[in-house]
Amino acid sequence: MEFLNNGPYKIPALGLGTFSVRDEVELTSALNEALETGYRHFDTAAIYMNEHIVGKVLNEWISSGKLKRDELFITTKLSLFDEQPGLVENAIKTSLKKLQLDYIDLWLIHFPVAVQITVEKEAITLPTDLEGVWKEMEQQVALGRTRTIGLSNFNISQIKRIQNVAKIKPANLQIETHLYFQQNKLRSFARKNNITVVAYSPLASPAMPQFYKEALTSGAPLPNIFNDSAISAIAKKHKKTNAQVALKYLLQSGLVVIPRSTNPKRIRENFDIFNFHLDDGDMLALKRLDRGKKAKVFLMLNLAKEMTKHPEYPFRENLP
Ligand SMILES: NC(=O)C1=CN([C@@H]2O[C@H](COP(=O)(O)OP(=O)(O)OC[C@H]3O[C@@H](n4cnc5c(N)ncnc54)[C@H](OP(=O)(O)O)[C@@H]3O)[C@@H](O)[C@H]2O)C=CC1
Numbered sequence: 471m472e473f474l475n476n477g478p479y480k481i482p483a484l485g486l487g488t489f490s491v492r493d494e495v496e497l498t499s500a501l502n503e504a505l506e507t508g509y510r511h512f513d514t515a516a517i518y519m520n521e522h523i524v525g526k527v528l529n530e531w532i533s534s535g536k537l538k539r540d541e542l543f544i545t546t547k548l549s550l551f552d553e554q555p556g557l558v559e560n561a562i563k564t565s566l567k568k569l570q571l572d573y574i575d576l577w578l579i580h581f582p583v584a585v586q587i588t589v590e591k592e593a594i595t596l597p598t599d600l601e602g603v604w605k606e607m608e609q610q611v612a613l614g615r616t617r618t619i620g621l622s623n624f625n626i627s628q629i630k631r632i633q634n635v636a637k638i639k640p641a642n643l644q645i646e647t648h649l650y651f652q653q654n655k656l657r658s659f660a661r662k663n664n665i666t667v668v669a670y671s672p673l674a675s676p677a678m679p680q681f682y683k684e685a686l687t688s689g690a691p692l693p694n695i696f697n698d699s700a701i702s703a704i705a706k707k708h709k710k711t712n713a714q715v716a717l718k719y720l721l722q723s724g725l726v727v728i729p730r731s732t733n734p735k736r737i738r739e740n741f742d743i744f745n746f747h748l749d750d751g752d753m754l755a756l757k758r759l760d761r762g763k764k765a766k767v768f769l770m771l772n773l774a775k776e777m778t779k780h781p782e783y784p785f786r787e788n789l790p
């Protein structure tokens with residue numbers, strides 16, 4: 471396993487994503503498979519509603535002595551429903567309880583728009599005080615409940631606003647990044663600001679075609695990493711799969727990747743990427759696959775009406 475070092479912490483360069491896996495049997499078996507394979511970094515979120523399953527499995531490994539807590543790197547995220555000053559401390563306590571942990575390694579603001587459920591049970595967006603939320607997250611670092619704090623789905627001007635008020639600067643930025651949507655602008659900003667980037671949906675989230683709205687409406691063909699002839703040629707040369715090449719490209723570009731799989735074979739396949747090297751020609755060919763924002767899978771976090779009209783909706787700027 472490789473690590474990325476950033477100031478006070480080091481983060482394993484590969485982690486297991488867990489978005490949308492809520493079935494206890496399925497997630498338990500995926501987590502056990504991943505731990506046996508050597509994964510030590512796990513990505514969850516309060517809104518994935520699976521922190522309790524992650525916690526149960528980790529606790530079994532730690533309490534049986536198979537693993538020490540400090541060998542693990544656990545990321546979770548502040549829910550949009552708790553993204554208000556006054557709710558932050560309780561949110562981390564709830565996540566820690568579900569995860570059965572004393573501390574989280576990385577805690578992220580999941581998305582820069584706060585959401586609330588009304589008495590009519592309707593999800594609505596709220597005016598959002600990002601700086602106020604960050605200040606309360608800093609207190610949680612001081613209290614030892616999380617080692618580091620960071621941002622997810624923030625754009626450059628939002629990150630700058632946090633940096634301007636921060637005593638503890640954001641250490642990490644989790645954003646959608648894959649071969650077809652390479653996020654060069656945001657990555658270059660993060661590099662200059664010593665912010666580690668975690669690439670979410672590093673395989674372009676193939677099971678989520680409903681999110682390819684923009685590509686569909688513009689009539690562009692849907693990009694697919696698994697049957698792309700340019701990727702297949704490089705994969706064949708290295709005797710690797712397209713998924714392994716897609717992940718390796720991001721790793722070699724200095725990013726952390728968190729592919730999700732619950733399939734034992736693919737969990738192992740995605741981990742088996744530390745024993746080959748993409749040469750300069752491969753890297754250039756893969757760089758050319760970038761299609762910019764039309765290949766963005768997650769256009770919004772559609773938990774609430776009016777999300778895209780909210781002043782903090784992040785995806786209006788910084789997209790190539
Ligand atoms: N911060 C945020 O807002 C977001 C964070 N995330 C995080 O990033 C993680 C990864 O992103 P995600 O959107 O899940 O998508 P990924 O790009 O990781 O793709 C996951 C899909 O690819 C399939 N897959 C995995 N490995 C392979 C392989 N080797 N060959 C073929 N198919 C494969 C999986 O199916 P199968 O299980 O059958 O293998 C699954 O359907 C999430 O799980 C979550 O933790 C994701 C979205 C937003």
Ligand SMILES: O=C1CO[C@H](CO)[C@@H](O)[C@@H]1O
Nearest residue numbers: 489515517768770771772
């Ligand atoms: O992490 C996430 C996975 O994608 C979803 C798409 O709405 C979101 O809930 C969230 O960003």
